[in-house]
Amino acid sequence: MDIVTKRLFLLSHCKGVSNQLLYKLYKIDPTLNIFYSLNDDEWTLYLNVKKDKVHAIKKEYNLIDFDSLYEKYIEHNISFVSLYDEKYPHLLKEISDPPPIMYYKGDISLAQRRHLISVVGTRYPTDYGKKALEHLLKPLIIDNWVIVSGMAKGIDTLGHETALHNGGKTIAVIAGGLFHIYPKQNIPLANVLMSSHLILSEHPPFTPPQKWHFPMRNRIISGLSEGTIIIQAKNRSGSLITAYQALEQNREVFAVPGSIFDECSSGTNELIQSGAKLVQNASHIIEELPINH
Template sequence: MKLTDVERRLLALHYLFPVPVNRLKILYEMDPDLVNFHTYSADKLAKVLRITVQKAIQLKENLQKSVTTPYEKLYERYDITPIPFTNPLYPKQLLLLIDPPTVLYTKGDSSLLSQNFQVAIIGSRKATVYSQQAMKFVVPPLVENNIIIVSGLAKGADTMAHKAAIAYGGKTIAVLGHGFFHLYPKENKDLAEEMAENQLLITEYPPYLKPERWTFPMRNRIISGLSDAVVVTESADKSGTMSTVEHALDHGKDIYAVPGLVTSLLSAGPHKLIDEGAQPLWSGFQIIEALSSREPN
């Protein structure tokens, strides 16, 4: 992938200051080619980036130390392809977010970001065999119609969704809440390696950044932003799954919920969504029918 000189300078800045695009708005207005910001005083840089003066001083020092670091070659060494928000390969639907990722770091087949429709399938990390059974009715029709399955590589429903897509011969994208030098959960190491070869892993975080409590809610907006529709299998009433749904509602996405046993606590989330207007889902063909009259993202 070809990067412009401005994009290379952006990679250097983002490595040290990994924030969404909206945090860089003033900087781009003042220095659209990113050639002068490193000369700003600490006070000016702090004001432009909305950080403390102490953090601005530290950022200036780190930028000076890394001025000759070949980030593009570094990523290539680890089979990481960075896609800045200004690059033609960057998914246009993510630019509609209030806070789009500044860079998407990818491993695998990045062309999946621009292919056809994408549907997120999410749910509880404690998802039961019921979610696996539901996938048998939901995933095959999506795969047959070349729809990409998006999820978060978490335990439970996310893992089931990725594996189901692969098992039925489809394509799937995992959105990670950390950099590529780390993996969470470790139980998904083999799945992640397989997806890095034949599917797609993406993250907005530079490789060194570890998983933190706050990084996963941030990841959820990307799952929603990429997808034309969101499917919830099993979920508690209040959970990270519901966080993704809230983003999807803000983005105007279609929400589907798989009805469950009234005796199961993990049915509470889907049943509440249905009560609030989500479409009850028992077949992937319902999604196909709804999407057939729409243009892809």
């Protein structure tokens, strides 16, 4: 393993180093020698990190036992990929804040496929939402599109399961680390994905999911994909966060319309009003992505 990957690995395990800080360090100096060469005042000036925090980070960095962690991950078939690695998902590299290192279990080549589409939505879909999901995804899966989602309850889970039931491939991006699958009811699904599909996380495996991990995770879901389908989302829901992140990333957003009397469709209807593509069938999605098809 090269020295930069090892440094990314170790820094990502330091509690005081957020992924944003790690990305800033990497952008300033891709060798990460800067971690050693900056003095305390420069850490404050360039990175807004105070002296006591810098000392805590460096102390933690030097205490991490790389070999034992690495062996533990190998034992559990967990791998990692850094931003400059050729296996790193190429679409994800294009976003403004790609994770400098990602941990994964499964087939990383799925994230390099030509056609990835993400699907997100409510945790409590109605029959209409479930039917709409199958109606839209089944033709895409048959056409070899990889389904990307976040393995949450509801639409996310149904997206992964629809891919499995129709002989397709699927990728889950999770909020915590790979040793903390959430929700627990999806552990059997996660085991299937880890064996023959793909689960990705920007956090080291021992990291329990935190509330703020979920909106961060959403930028990876949209960033991996050519477009994002929103099926049933309330106003101010996590799915809308994903939709707006997709727009910021210059990706297509597809929204399934719903009844004006259904709270579950208020967010998707609002997206359509704001300019998202109203979709009624899979061809509405494919025709918006003609360049790469």
